Amino acid sequence: MARKTRNKSSSFADRFDSLRAAIRAGSTRLCALAAVTFLLVCVGLVWWGVPKLRTRLDQKLLDGGGLTTVSFVDAPAWFDGLRQSEVSQQVARAVGTGSTLDPHRLAKAQAALTSTGWFHTVEQVRLADNGGFIVDATFVKPFAVVRHEQYDYLVDTSGRLLPLQWPAGHRPASPHYIALVGAKEFPRGEFGTPWPGGDIAAGLELARALHQEPWIGQVAAINVSQFASSNALTLITANGGEVIWGRAPSERTAAEVPCDTKLRTLGYLYAQHGRIDNGGGRTLDLRGDLVTMQPAAVAPASTAMAQDEP
Incomplete structure (x- = not known):
């Protein structure tokens, strides 16, 4: 009797183990099936969603008027x-x-x-x-214009050509761009090419030295036409006066007073008379120990600046 009971118990355990194994196998197959189904759903969503997203983005661009902002x-x-x-x-x-x-x-x-x-x-x-x-x-930082033939070309602080120009004398009044007139050369290259010539380099150096002065708005132009022959840079004022500055600010020589002395002289004239050219219509020479003054010999460059400057 005891043996029959043990056999029945063993048979029941075997059936239970078989059932449990079947459940485990089924679970494994279900998990695998679920994983495959999930993967297929993801692939389907990507296949369906990416074109939709592309279409929506393109449509959004069209809704904005077709403009690339x-x-x-x-x-x-x-x-x-x-x-x-x-x-x-x-x-x-x-x-x-x-x-x-x-x-x-x-x-x-x-x-x-x-x-x-x-x-x-x-x-x-x-x-x-x-x-x-x-x-x-x-x-870049627009800084000045270089007049060449019939146009004023915008340049940055280093003299690199920028993509903007105006008919000579018709640049905007604000911001104030000093014009470098009398240039001998023209840049051969794309925008960003430095303007060639030591005359323009010296003129830009002078413009940078004057840039922070309170009277900078009175300087309409810097004439560089005499720089190659006599090392002379000349300021042309907005009302037609001329101020012979001389050499580039960084060039020191016993033949001229230094840059700081010239700046103090112009500052004094501005404080006393409200004009750095002492009223206009005159030519001041700052190069010597004594400032000389004479009626202006109106050159073509200064005449153009007096008439054209806005």
């Missing part, structure tokens, strides 16, 4: 709406009308921005929500 991080005040619009158009032409998810889109935009001449470097270009671009760049 370009916004700038910490843009300087002089980089106004007109400049930004011009740059945006250049970028739009470069990237074309392809998808906003084009992997080459950012690189094309960065290359187009670099070629404009308005930036020293373009550090980063990011895609904006509307399909346009957000740009982090280091801007």
Whole structure:
């Protein structure tokens, strides 16, 4: 009797083990089936979703008027709406009308921005929500104009040619850009090319030396035409006076008083008379120990500046 009981118990345990093994096997198959189903669902979502996302982004761009917008991080005040619009158009032409998810889109935009001449470097270009671009760049600094033939060409503090010009004498009154007149050469190259010639380099050095003076607005131009022959730079004032400055500020010689002395003389005239040319219509020579003054011999360059300066 005891043996029959043990056999029944053993048979019951075997059936239980078989059932448990079957359940485990079924669970394993269910897990595998669930994993495969999940993977297929993910693949389906990607296959269906990416084109939809691309379509939505493209549509968002079209809803914005089809324009490629370009916004700038910490843009300087002089980089106004007109400049930004011009740059945006250049970028739009470069990237074309392809998808906003084009992997080459950012690189094309960065290359187009670099070629404009308005930036020293373009550090980063990011895609904006509307399909346009957000740009982090280091801007150039417009500083002066160089008059050559019938145009005033904008340059930065180092004399690099910038992508903006005006008919001679018709540049805007603000900001105040000193004109360098009498240049002998013209840059041969793209925007960003330094203006050639020691005369322009000396004129820009003088403009930088005067830039922080309270009377800088009275200086309409610097005539560099006599620099190559006689080392003479001449300031042309807004009311037609001339101030013979002489050599470049960094060039020291016993034949001329130093730069600081010349600046003090002009500061004194400004404080006493309100004009650095002592009223205009005269030529002042700052080169010697004694400042000389005589009626201005009106040269073509100074006549043009007196008439054309806004």
